[in-house]
Amino acid sequence: MKIAYRFGRAGLLFLAASLLLAGCGRDEASQQGGAQERPPHPVEVAELSPQDIALERSYPALLRSDNEVTLVARVTGFLEQRHFEPGEMVKEGQLLYSIEPDLYQAAVNQRQADLQSARAELVRAQRDAERFERLLSQNSVSRQQVDQARAELGVARAAVAQAEAALASARIDLDYTEVTAPVAGMISLSRVNVGNLVSHGTELATITPLDPLEVRFQLPQYDAFELRRQLDNPDAIAEIRVVLQVPGLNGGAGEPLVGRLDFLGSRVEESTSTVQASATFANPEHRVLPGQFVRVSLEGLKRYDVLAVPEIAVGQGLMGPQVFVLDEDNVARARPVDLAEVAGPWQILAGGVEPGERVVVGDLAGIEPGVTIEPLPFDGEAGEIVEEQEQQERQAEQQEMEAADESGALAEDAEDDAS
Incomplete structure (x- = not known):
């Protein structure tokens, strides 16, 4: 047993030496291979x-109608008629509401009568003043009587002016009984029903022009600085386009809305470190509406040299x-x-x-x-x-997914065979 043990131990030493020599040989071979230069x-x-370099910048924005008008009552009275249907397009100057015009027409008639009376009194006072002037030259009246006639003439003239002003005010109120559209646009739902009493300042409806529309947005101060520097170059102004990006709009058959930059602020807002800008877009087909959140893209921006x-x-x-x-x-x-x-x-x-x-x-x-x-x-x-790099990455991901699916299928087959 001792002899066998010694022989086994010697064999193990011999095997270890053989493996060490083989490893040294492989190291020398690998060093020789590493010394070879890799191809470029x-x-x-x-x-x-x-x-x-051309840039494209986009910013969140909110559409608004710069000429939107809220109609309010200017007189007190009962709302007698509504001359439009909510949601329709109205024209500038179109009659929209009637607020008890007969009452104010009567007031105009009264003021006209007051004016006629004041004018008649003015004529009488003027004749008396002229007559007293002639009698004074004949020493038939006193100076005091002449002064009195002149004072009455002045009072009569003031009464005529007062009556004319009252008539003008009554006519203005009469005009206010017919509420007309100051701008063209789409009118909202009426806020007051026919038959209700309205007073001065009561809101009636809103008219929103839909073409053109304005969009206001905020630029980071660095973008605003570079944009202003580019706008100072007359040749570069024509290159800048303002494009409206609306989800679901530009992907359709219609063309994107292209506008013009109208305003670029001259100061930085302290709270946001941004500069305000605005642009105007033609919207003849009413494809977008005020209050809609959009993104504004500035195309044609560049960084030079x-x-x-x-x-x-x-x-x-x-x-x-x-x-x-x-x-x-x-x-x-x-x-x-x-x-x-x-x-x-x-x-x-x-x-x-x-x-x-x-x-x-x-x-x-x-x-x-x-x-x-x-x-x-x-x-x-x-x-x-x-794009080529992204395509290669997509192909690699697809191959990994296919390999994973194949491995999963082989594993399932192996489990089925084992069962």
Whole structure:
């Protein structure tokens, strides 16, 4: 038993030595293989140069009708007639309500009679004053009598003016008994039924013009600053379009609503750090309504003379965002960068790179510092690169899902066989 034990122990030592030698051989082989250079990694490369990048900005907004009017009663009386149907389009100057016009017509007639009486009294006073002037020249009346006649003439003239003013006021009240549309638009439900007593200030209905409509929105102060700087360029103003984005509207057969920028504020709101702006949209088909929440897109905005790369060219390193810059030997070197805005498929760089440097702009998969790159030409279409990358990711996800489904099916078959 002792001899067998020694022999077994010697065999184990021999086996361990053999495995150690084999491992050393494999290490030498792997070192020799690692010494071989990997082939250059083909990927799109672009030489950085300043360019103008188009931006698209959208902001939440609320539609409003700038000329919306609330009709109110200007006189007191019974509402006798309503001359419209709620929800219809009314024209400017169209008769809408009648508020007891007979009562105010009678008041006008009374004021006319008062005016006639005052004018007759004025004629009498004027004749007396003229007669007393002639008698004074003949020393037939005293100076006091002449002064009295002149005073009565002044009182008569004032009475005529007072009667004329009262008649004008009565006629204004009579006009107010017929409520007409000050603007054209869609009228709301009547807030007062026919037969009710209304007084001065009673709200009757609302007229909302639907074409054009105004939209007010808030711009972040940096966007507002850049927009104002661009608007100062006369050649750039015509390039800016204001497009209304309404869920379910632009996806249909109709064209999007395009308006014009009317106002850009000159101060920053302290509470929101935004600048107010407004735009006007033609709405001839009444496709949108006031009070509707929408998004306003500004098209034609640009950032001038900036350095930018496709968004997928920016990776994340130990120092933060980074890109890969090629040296003279086409070796990739990681370079930390400062990011500015994202403009569609483009990422604008605020610092870290210089014009003339070559940057990897394609898919970063398989690229790390020190890798030799085979530069492929870049046609300048960042959107195509981003779309291609997204398509590859979707295909990879689809393959993973299919593999998972297949594994699940095999597992179910194995359970069925085992049962």
